[in-house]
Amino acid sequence: MSEPVKNTLLFVVVGSLILLTGFTQSWNAAILILNMGLISAIMSIGVNLQWGFAGLFNVGVMGFVALGGLAVVLISTPPTPGAWSGGGYGVVLSLLLGAATVVAAVMVAQKMPKGRTRSFAIIGILIVGFFVYRAIFDPNVASIEAIDPAVAGNIGGLNLPVLFAWPAGGLLAAGAAWLIGKTALGLRSDYLAIATLGIAEIIIAVMKNEDWLARGVKNVYGIPRPAPVVGYEVELQQDPSFIARAEWFGLDPVTASTLSVKLGYSLLFLIVLLILLWMAQMALKSPWGRMMRAIRDNEVAAEAMGKDVTRRHLQIFVLGSAICGVAGAMMTTLDGQLTPGTYNPLRFTFLVWVMVIVGGSGNNFGAVLGAFLIWFLWVQVEPIGLWLMNLITAGMPDGSALKSHLIDSAAHMRLFTMGLILLIVLRFSPRGLIPEK
Amino acid sequence: MDFLNALVALSNFVLVPAIAYGSQLALGALGVTLIYGILRFSNFAHGDTMAFGAMIAVLVTWAMQAAGVSFGPLPTALLALPFAILGCIVLVLITDRLVYRFYREQKAKPVILVIVSMGVMFIMNGLVRFIIGPDDQRFSDGARFLIKARDFKAWTGLNEGLAIKTSQAITVVVAVVAVAALFWFLNKTRTGKSMRAYSDNEDLALLSGINPERVVMITWIIVAALATTAGVLYGLDKSFKPFVYFQLLLPIFASAIVGGLGNPLGAIAGGFIIAFSEVTVTYAWKKVLTYLAPESLEPSGLVQFLSTDYKFAVSFAILLIVLLFKPTGLFKGKVI
Numbered sequence: 001m002s003e004p005v006k007n008t009l010l011f012v013v014v015g016s017l018i019l020l021t022g023f024t025q026s027w028n029a030a031i032l033i034l035n036m037g038l039i040s041a042i043m044s045i046g047v048n049l050q051w052g053f054a055g056l057f058n059v060g061v062m063g064f065v066a067l068g069g070l071a072v073v074l075i076s077t078p079p080t081p082g083a084w085s086g087g088g089y090g091v092v093l094s095l096l097l098g099a100a101t102v103v104a105a106v107m108v109a110q111k112m113p114k115g116r117t118r119s120f121a122i123i124g125i126l127i128v129g130f131f132v133y134r135a136i137f138d139p140n141v142a143s144i145e146a147i148d149p150a151v152a153g154n155i156g157g158l159n160l161p162v163l164f165a166w167p168a169g170g171l172l173a174a175g176a177a178w179l180i181g182k183t184a185l186g187l188r189s190d191y192l193a194i195a196t197l198g199i200a201e202i203i204i205a206v207m208k209n210e211d212w213l214a215r216g217v218k219n220v221y222g223i224p225r226p227a228p229v230v231g232y233e234v235e236l237q238q239d240p241s242f243i244a245r246a247e248w249f250g251l252d253p254v255t256a257s258t259l260s261v262k263l264g265y266s267l268l269f270l271i272v273l274l275i276l277l278w279m280a281q282m283a284l285k286s287p288w289g290r291m292m293r294a295i296r297d298n299e300v301a302a303e304a305m306g307k308d309v310t311r312r313h314l315q316i317f318v319l320g321s322a323i324c325g326v327a328g329a330m331m332t333t334l335d336g337q338l339t340p341g342t343y344n345p346l347r348f349t350f351l352v353w354v355m356v357i358v359g360g361s362g363n364n365f366g367a368v369l370g371a372f373l374i375w376f377l378w379v380q381v382e383p384i385g386l387w388l389m390n391l392i393t394a395g396m397p398d399g400s401a402l403k404s405h406l407i408d409s410a411a412h413m414r415l416f417t418m419g420l421i422l423l424i425v426l427r428f429s430p431r432g433l434i435p436e437k
Numbered sequence: 438m439d440f441l442n443a444l445v446a447l448s449n450f451v452l453v454p455a456i457a458y459g460s461q462l463a464l465g466a467l468g469v470t471l472i473y474g475i476l477r478f479s480n481f482a483h484g485d486t487m488a489f490g491a492m493i494a495v496l497v498t499w500a501m502q503a504a505g506v507s508f509g510p511l512p513t514a515l516l517a518l519p520f521a522i523l524g525c526i527v528l529v530l531i532t533d534r535l536v537y538r539f540y541r542e543q544k545a546k547p548v549i550l551v552i553v554s555m556g557v558m559f560i561m562n563g564l565v566r567f568i569i570g571p572d573d574q575r576f577s578d579g580a581r582f583l584i585k586a587r588d589f590k591a592w593t594g595l596n597e598g599l600a601i602k603t604s605q606a607i608t609v610v611v612a613v614v615a616v617a618a619l620f621w622f623l624n625k626t627r628t629g630k631s632m633r634a635y636s637d638n639e640d641l642a643l644l645s646g647i648n649p650e651r652v653v654m655i656t657w658i659i660v661a662a663l664a665t666t667a668g669v670l671y672g673l674d675k676s677f678k679p680f681v682y683f684q685l686l687l688p689i690f691a692s693a694i695v696g697g698l699g700n701p702l703g704a705i706a707g708g709f710i711i712a713f714s715e716v717t718v719t720y721a722w723k724k725v726l727t728y729l730a731p732e733s734l735e736p737s738g739l740v741q742f743l744s745t746d747y748k749f750a751v752s753f754a755i756l757l758i759v760l761l762f763k764p765t766g767l768f769k770g771k772v773i
Contacts, residue, residue, distance in 0.1 A: 055548070057552075059555075183757050183761055184757075184760055190548075190551060191764070193551060194479065194691070197686070198753035198756060199753070201684070205746055205749060208746065346683075353552070353555065409567045412563055412571070413563070415559050415562050415563035418559050419556045419557065419558070419560035419561075422555070423536060423557070426553055
């Protein structure tokens with residue numbers, strides 16, 4: 001079987017798995033899998049850019065995804081009345097001062113000669129800067145959070161169309177990635193891993209605790225939809241032409257409207273995925289992509305050829321993280337809410353890694369395939385596990401402790417299965433389903 | 438008097454908790470650093486290894502409690518610890534045989550091993566959740582306090598009380614014993630010396646007839662013992678929750694890197710540095726300062742630098758500073 005035929009077949013298999021869900025379970029569930037699969041595919045492309053092209057180990061995907069979600073709130077929600085005049089400018093000023101402190105400390109560290117004076121100067125700048133920052137920051141935050149805390153208490157957004165938030169999410173993630181990359185790249189590969197692991201936790205901690213920013217764990221609801229494409233169910237159900245079309249398909253208006261909204265999202269996501277996939281493919285084939293792979297395969301040789309390895313790594317690290325940020329913004333748009341409490345590294349970082357490795361690191365189509373396949377399994381392992389547990393425990397007497405424990409635990413089969421899949425693929429087919437050419 | 442009160446308040450809220458937490462981190466970081474020194478990769482499954490060991494201890498403790506076994510004023514979990522260590526050793530040896538050995542023979546790149554350890558992490562995490570569930574479990578029993586705050590006040594006549602939890606005292610004692618045993622083993626015994634030789638220079642060690650598989654096996658056994666001990670002590674001190682152990686990964690790695698990856702002494706120092714900074718930065722200093730400062734200068738706010746929710750940010754900031762200025766760590770790790 002030739003290469004393209006095999007790859008097409010793989011995609012057909014995954015596609016029919018999703019279709020099967022539609023026929024046997026419900027079309028709603030199938031389209032949900034499709035939508036999250038599309039978003040996961042974009043995350044995989046981002047991670048594949050970093051790992052597959054450049055061999056960078058980023059375990060902070062969750063943080064960049066969450067930043068994308070934050071961007072959605074900051075761009076698309078309406079501003080809270082009185083928040084900017086009440087304290088918004090003060091907060092921005094204090095943040096600028098905080099940044100200036102860090103920059104000043106870094107400049108001193110670079111410009112002054114080494115010695116005790118330099119250490120004291122750095123520590124002095126940091127301490128003074130910190131207290132000035134807190135003195136301006138705290139009262140302003142308090143006044144923002146005091147505004148109608150039950151529904152707002154945050155600074156709000158810019159009230160722009162939500163589609164603008166997607167590139168903005170990418171930019172925000174790129175900024176965070178630049179900071180991390182600047183410090184941790186150029187050192188051992190493990191250090192980048194641990195630094196990204198840390199930044200992800202911190203981004204989540206900030207989003208959970210800084211209520212003035214996006215309401216923290218009180219969550220932001222009712223994020224506007226990309227309405228012209230997607231529409232709202234209630235409006236569709238009252239639209240006579242929509243009802244007529246739904247009848248033609250043999251569906252009642254309520255079901256048809258939910259399906260139509262979800263398919264609208266699918267269309268948008270598909271467009272973004274195709275653009276990014278095309279860009280990633282062009283990058284892979286370009287001289288730049290060849291250089292990246294040369295650096296990945298032999299850093300010393302690439303350096304000897306005059307390539308600035310650290311700089312290139314920084315570049316691709318920022319790009320990959322930006323793509324994860326875009327995916328995060330899309331996901332929050334799909335959910336219509338931002339819930340910082342739900343970001344879990346196992347789900348948002350490590351699962352994406354399983355997708356990339358199972359699909360085939362270094363191959364964009366592999367990453368996309370892996371994303372759909374693994375997302376499908378992630379969703380379906382739970383019912384399968386429950387079914388399996390029911391089968392195992394069928395012989396046990398009703399009400400026995402072991403039986404109820406086993407059935408309750410079926411939900412935790414997911415992580416175990418994902419780990420198993422990852423280890424099996426790494427061992428027996430380390431190049432993945434669609435290997436790099 | 439004010440000075441003494443300030444000192445007691447400081448010990449009660451900062452020194453004692455930080456020493457206990459530092460010992461737990463140091464034990465965890467020792468495991469990470471040993472794996473790094475001998476097997477040469479960062480083990481992402483370490484937090485979940487700790488959780489697995491602690492889980493067995495919880496289960497054995499429950500069984501003992503049900504059978505009426507108790508350890509007097511000490512927690513029953515200490516009696517369960519040897520069983521838990523055994524269970525954890527079995528698990529890591531099976532993992533090594535089934536998973537890591539293959540890559541060792543292939544001489545795979547370290548980053549591949551890190552990804553493999555990520556898969557192991559998933560599986561261990563799943564196992565723990567499968568067996569004991571994702572919820573909080575309490576398993577400490579026996580006397581809760583070694584010194585009660587009220588008794589301390591009555592003895593000394595000070596305004597401030599000093600409370601030391603039994604779990605904190607046990608943590609320090611057990612950690613000291615474990616670290617002493619480890620260093621004795623590494624420095625005095627033949628096997629320990631062969632481990633250090635292997636860590637220093639693999640090829641030379643192989644030429645001198647050291648059996649690498651044996652070194653690796655002993656490393657895993659020690660790591661399992663350390664991880665289980667750290668996990669049980671942490672669980673006794675706070676409570677057992679699988680996800681918290683996963684989150685401990687960051688401070689543990691930060692400790693190991695701050696001290697210098699691959700250097701056991703550094704891991705201990707790193708653990709205490711991280712713990713002390715975390716506790717000092719997130720502690721509200723108002724009480725201590727009120728005693729020390731003259732009345733006119735008394736602080737109005739809580740004087741808390743960061744809210745406790747940002748404790749991860751502290752270990753992370755220290756990690757970044759070390760990476761920026763001294764990537765080998767304070768005690769010069771072996772391999773950069």
